[in-house]
Amino acid sequence: MRIVILGAGFGGLTACLELVDRLKSRWGVEVVLVDRHPYHLFTPLLFQVVTGGVDPGHIAHPIRWLLRDRRFQFYESEIKAIDLACKKVVLPTMELTYDILVIGLGSTTNFFGVPKAENYSFPVKTVREAVAIKNRIIDAFRQAELEPNDEARRRILSFAVVGGGATGVELVASLYDLVHMVLAKDYPRARPEDTRVCLIEATNSLLGGMDPKMGEIAMQSLQNRGVRLHLGCRIVGMDNEGVHTADGQHLQYRLVIWASGIRPSPLVEPLALEKARDGRIIVGPYLDVPQWPGVYAVGDLAAYTEPGAARPLPAKAAVAEQQGRSVARNIVHILADEDPETFRYKYQGDLVALGRDAAVAKLFGRSFNGFVAWIFWRAIHLQKVPGFRNRMSVAQDWSFDYVLRRDTMHLE
Ligand SMILES: Cc1cc2nc3c(=O)[nH]c(=O)nc-3n(C[C@H](O)[C@H](O)[C@H](O)COP(=O)(O)OP(=O)(O)OC[C@H]3O[C@@H](n4cnc5c(N)ncnc54)[C@H](O)[C@@H]3O)c2cc1C
Known part of the structure; x- marks a missing residue:
């Protein structure tokens, strides 16, 4: 059998x-x-690969390690x-x-049939895609430093994330921090104050499917940070300069990250x-x-x-x-000739990171946010990273990021 x-x-x-x-x-x-792939990917931390928070190898758990003490065959x-x-x-x-x-x-x-979205936006589902996006962000700063024209420089430093679900919200908050806390220091001549970090969402709220209060907190937090929100903004087309919206606008971005829909x-x-x-x-x-x-x-x-x-x-x-x-x-x-059991899902709560020292959570039936939620976010995610070695490596990445700095190397 x-x-x-x-x-x-x-x-x-x-x-x-x-x-x-x-x-x-x-x-x-x-x-x-x-x-x-020869690994299991811990996707909840993939956005941190994009923004230099964790090393990609640390969220990829090698399957062949599991073969050593368990009886199954693996076909890669x-x-x-x-x-x-x-x-x-x-x-x-x-x-x-x-x-x-x-x-x-x-x-x-899922690009929802938006014309050219597949050609001009960058999805974030795999390690390769995450690393490619990170390199593009760093490239933009490298190019902006050498661009004398103000208008052109502002265009180079414009980034948009599409999708106001948990992935889009976590990614845009972390991207904002990367740009303003790290790249601003690495590339002072790029004038990071010219940077635009935007979140585009088709509905009028964030974190759909979660407690609406969490969406409101996320919205407030992103706005306070400086992320520009385009809510109720439906994308109907894309070109190499940005997105076309249903209300006839053409919003210009150097990089559009597609974090909407599967x-x-x-x-x-x-x-x-x-x-x-x-x-x-x-x-x-x-x-x-x-x-x-x-x-x-x-x-x-x-x-x-x-x-x-x-x-x-x-x-x-x-x-x-x-x-x-x-x-x-x-x-x-x-x-064993026994009766099977009906599947029942046990809801364990929701946690969404909102950048450095901030998160919003619904745990134990209660919604809360701020630093305490951020500590919960880190502790729970760390505990879920599969494999002891990976867990320790992520903990080390986070300690270095927090005390020293994120990894912003562009390795070809
Ligand atoms: C960026 C990101 C962040 C996320 N954050 C969260 C989060 O914080 N919390 C949360 O609950 N969920 C999160 N999710 C969603 C979560 O990752 C998925 O719901 C979950 O991975 C689904 O598990 P799965 O087993 O169905 O598929 P997956 O985990 O995607 O596994 C599918 C596997 O199939 C393999 N595969 C697919 N096609 C082929 C093929 N043709 N040949 C060989 N192999 C193939 C893939 O390599 C992969 O290993 C996130 C997703 C993404 C992309």
């Missing part, structure tokens, strides 16, 4: 580790994990297709058959399955894919609506992790 898990993200890796721990070589089951490979009818997964060089399949391939950036992995698209309006696979109470016994979907690409809820659960790391654990438990139940 072979169980194949696609994706070593929050859902897939959790399912894999839980499964091997619970199976303990029983029933002669072979567990195979497949991912294009691109997945080309899933063939549900023939029970196989197609890799570039081979086909992998399965008896049980867990699909945890996550999501990709869509399920493209591998899900050709599968003839019941899907939600956003393209996610609709799953049953055990995160099972209806009509395909032995197939499960977890994380960003699964649409699971809890009994009595109006909407599917949001795409969050905590949801994916809990789903991965639940699927692993249920697979073991089924192998």
